[in-house]
Amino acid sequence: MFLRNCWYVAGWSHHFPAGQAVARTLLGEPIVFYRQAAGTVAALEDRCCHRLAPLSKGRIEGNDLRCMYHGLKFAPSGACVEIPGQNVVPPQARVCAYPTVEQDSWVWLWMGDPALGDPALIPPALYHNDPEWWMQTGELAYEANYQLINDNLLDLAHLSYVHENTLGRNSMSWAESRPTITPIPRGLRIARWVVNNPSPAYLKMAGGISRVDMWASYDYMVPGIFLLHTKTYPVGTAAARGDMGPDPDAAPLTETTTSQAVTPIDERHTIYYYSGCLPKDIASAEDSRQQLALFERAFAEDNAMIEAQARVIARTPEPRMLGIRADHALNQFRRLMEQLIAAETSASAAPALEAAG
Ligand code: FES
């Protein structure tokens, strides 16, 4: 099951070059993206209403997209505006059109009720395109249900195990940390001190500091948007500040952000988009590239574990899982998704029931 009334990341802006119709599958549905004359991204059902040829094999003509099988032309609204050899275009000659927004170098797609697609619901990514920050981007395909990837990102205790030689830095600090979990609109805020943690190799710390207390706080929002900001301080800061978090007036030794998006292709496949951002006053362009290289190695570790987990689940007749303390956030997020999906399913069923009654 998928939540429809929310914004999904369909790709990085550079995945949608001008003059190119791009085919993507989201939530099991074929969609074609193309840029209109002024550069705005349009998204249509990738299935011509005539004989079901893919519109992604079509030709962009100004703001419109022409099917290159028999020439029907479609406007960004989804309406067919031309049928070669025919003067009348019947009103049912149309395909679905989806609202899009391009923001923070991501193209976002709304697959629910278009009237509810408020762009204000899009979570702002952290420091994307900020001239004072380096930004690197990547993506990774998964052969796994999107909820397993959400689960993984909602429990960062796994850093000490899945990523023991990369993000975990051979330390149990992540596994031993106790996050605070706070509900926020359409998501959760998860914050923790990671105490006496080795500092990352890609950042040269002033004075040769090798261990730090790290404040790691992230918002996790539907359908799977992860916005993490980490700040490091001298060892001892965590003990002094506790759950208050860092003193907002105390400058961190270093900080980093990453914004990530989990987008279902279908029930068994997912695509994952991620950035790595570093402030230019503490990091060089080379540091930023090294950070991305580390992310690529680490996310390959997640990918191997989660795909293997998905294969075990698929061949288990009645999969049952044992809850532990580290599951609190992922359980809360799964409940939130269930509630939102149930609410929109009953809302869309209500008019049909009224009509039947
Ligand atoms: S299938 Fe598209 S015009 Fe015929």
Ligand SMILES: [Fe+2]
């Ligand atoms: Fe991971």
